[in-house]
Amino acid sequence: MSSARTDRWSLRRLPFRARLTLAFAGLMILLFGGLALLLHARFEAGLDQSINRSLRTHAGDLAPLVRGHQQLPAPAATDGAFAQVLDPGSGQVRVATPGYAKSLLTAAELRRATRGAHFIDTPHARLLAEPVATAPPAVLVVGASLAQRNGALTTLSELLFIGGPALLILTCLIGYGLMDRALAPVKTMSERAASICGAPDGARLPVPEAHDELRRLGETMNDMLCRLDDALARERAFVADAGHELRTPLAILKLELEFALSTDSTREELQERLRSVAEEVDRLNRLAQDLLVIARAEQGRLPLEKRWIDVEP
Structure with missing residues (x-):
């Protein structure tokens, strides 16, 4: 309790310009922090939507090949994309992108994929699993690496971490300058009031032109x-x-x-x-x-x- 009172008294003893600058800095911290979080969230959502669209397009391109051919050749990996065709009963891989011979889905995920398409996130990739109506039935799994997405988010976080404080300092300096200019009439009136004691009768304070x-x-x-x-x-x-x-x-x-x-x-x-x-x-x-x-x-x-x-x- 005494510590809180001491803090309040110490703030009250600060000059008005310093208190106003601190209040402005606190407001800017909240504003920049909120904008940074919003920007990061919107950027992340945009990347996720782009990856999801790419996976749906890739799955749409491969589904006709799975339905038309029992022995589908392994699709080539492009831009970190890969694919697998799984047996819905045993979970065995029928065909896959080179390097992905092991099933990417667990038994529970495979059962869920037989009921409809859904996305699956792993630490390093995002998968889209969907059933394909063919004889025999199959589950198509397409995926994309999240390395570029995670790298872009890391770069954005670094830019915000470095540029945010710099922008905050610059904004506070500009705000301090604007406050100094706004309080200039007060300084002028204070100096004139101090000199009026030795001035002849009729001396008055300068009045700003603005009606404020x-x-x-x-x-x-x-x-x-x-x-x-x-x-x-x-x-x-x-x-x-x-x-x-x-x-x-x-x-x-x-x-x-x-x-x-x-x-x-x-x-x-x-x-x-x-x-x-x-x-x-x-x-x-x-x-x-x-x-x-x-x-x-x-x-x-x-x-x-x-x-x-x-x-x-």
């Missing part, structure tokens, strides 16, 4: 930058207004304190100056409270107290 997800992402980011610019402008205006509002009471405080320190004032005059200073301090306190309320309102955190009031007409 990347364009919507760029437009969303630009809308966010617009809101940030507006918030920054309000903050600057707020700071400017706060500085302007604070300047007057601070100037009055400084003037009152300098006047009190620079002259030999009476007790009454000092008290008057201190009262003026206290008033300015109260003014600064109220101003600070007002600025705090404004700041909270700008941030949307100002609590509202709702209550009913009577309004006289």
Whole structure:
């Protein structure tokens, strides 16, 4: 369980492009594997059908000779083909291609051949056995070597084994290049976003021309930058207004304190100056409270107290 979690976390830590490439490679492996199996199966089926047609043709050519002659000369072997004429009762070979004097059929296969034509596969050949209506009855067996067929399948398997991975690597490289090109606008927007912090107000991200997800992402980011610019402008205006509002009471405080320190004032005059200073301090306190309320309102955190009031007409 922990190993599976570790594998998932390790995959999540990979860059997006690497994860996408791995997913693409996995999909291509499944696709190429399925196509290779399908191609191999179709090629094998085509070879088998060709061999079966050749055996039926060969049997059709030899059957009239078996029916017309009791002592049929042995047919010549051509392209790995061979034939036998068997006695259905004893299984003895009446006539055969040179090198095939021994019966190719077992007793069970011979009994089955007397009831109708059927194919028989051996490790090195494919046989077609069928009964021939003649006097005395006979069973005709024609066969073809599977060496060429097996060699062709082996060659195809080797080509798929060598060419499949090479084609997979080439396809993954092409896919990686296409992904790199598709993600180029994201890289451009990322670099532009990193440089906007030092750029003048109004800088925006480049938006692709295609109306796709990347364009919507760029437009969303630009809308966010617009809101940030507006918030920054309000903050600057707020700071400017706060500085302007604070300047007057601070100037009055400084003037009152300098006047009190620079002259030999009476007790009454000092008290008057201190009262003026206290008033300015109260003014600064109220101003600070007002600025705090404004700041909270700008941030949307100002609590509202709702209550009913009577309004006289």
